[in-house]
Amino acid sequence: MTRSPLPFRLSAIAATALAAALALTACSGSSPAATPTPTSTAAASTVSGELTVFAAASLSQAFDQITTAFEAENPKVHVNPITYDGSSTLATQIIEGAPVDVFASADQKNMDKVTQASLAGDAPVFTTNVLQIAVAPGNPLKVKDLASLADPGLKLVLCAPAVPCGNAAKTLLDAASVTVTPASEEQNVTAVLAKVKAGEADAGLVYSTDVKAAGSAVTGIAIAGADKATNKYPITVLKASKNAEAATAFQEFVLSDKGQKILKDLGFGGA
Structure with missing residues (x-):
């Protein structure tokens, strides 16, 4: 009987095993693991630096949330505490x-x-808002509509005419042929709401978003035809900005689906 030499058989087996091992190594272990490609905006963002924002008082809750989301996506950017006030006051400053x-x-x-004044470029509208009547919880004085605000025994607070909420209030009151004598005219809508919440006023004309944000602290009364004085909110980057890249990124975030969702969830209308 003829037999294959044992050394040859062992060599063949060893060669087969070595080839299999090399094949496995080539498929899985010879190259370093691939580094995952960043997929989040935060990981990819190269925008950096500080940012100063001026915004209408009625945007305080929305822009606080937008700023948090924006900084999460752009961790190298620091948005300074936003200055909220009446739009006329901010424009003057x-x-x-x-x-x-x-x-x-x-x-x-x-x-x-x-x-x-050639201080800014394009200013796209990013959201809208309408007025409501804010009264004490439960509406103890039974305010029904704009005509109710003409009651001389009712203490009414409005925004000053130069302020957007004051201009909108005047438009609605004039359209309804209602004449009122406000106890005070405030420089921003936050001040109007604060007086109603504190019981210093029986009623005030504020934005629907302010009523929603106040929760149980006030009761809101919808105004028939409020859409006749819809406020449109534009946003712009100042030409003198010291960080135009970050400013543009912030503007774009406000206009983005994420920014728009925050605004919608807080009761603002679409642009």
Whole structure:
């Protein structure tokens, strides 16, 4: 009987095993593991630096949330505490030289003051809002509509006419042929709401979003035809911005689906 030499058989087996091992190594272990490609905006963002934003008082809750989301996606950017006030007050400060990167107004009129002074470029509208009547919880004085506000025994607070909420209030009152004598005229809508919440006023005209944000602290009364005085909110990047890249990124975030969802969830209308 002829037999294959044992050394040859062992060599063949060893060669087969070595080939299999090399094949396995080539498939799985010879190259370093691939580094995952960043998929989040935060990982990919190269925007950095500080950002100064001026925004209408009625945007405080929305822009606080937008800022948190924006910084999460752009971790190298620090948004300074936002200055919230009446749009007319903010526009005046910008025209007088306040160092600002982004301005969000509650109306077109006050934005126009800034753009017509050649201090800013495009100012797209990013959201809308309408007024409601804010009264004490449960509406103890039974305020029904704008006509109810003419009652001389009712203490009414409005925004000043130069402020967007004051201009909108005047438009609605004039359209309804209602004449009122406000106890005070405030420089922003936050001040109007604060007086109603504190019991210093029986009623005030504020934005529907302010009523929603106040929760059980006030009762809101819808105004028939409120859409006749819909406020449109534009946002712009100032030409003198010290961080135009970050300012533009913030503006774009406000206009993005994520920014729009935050606004919608808080009761703002679509642009």
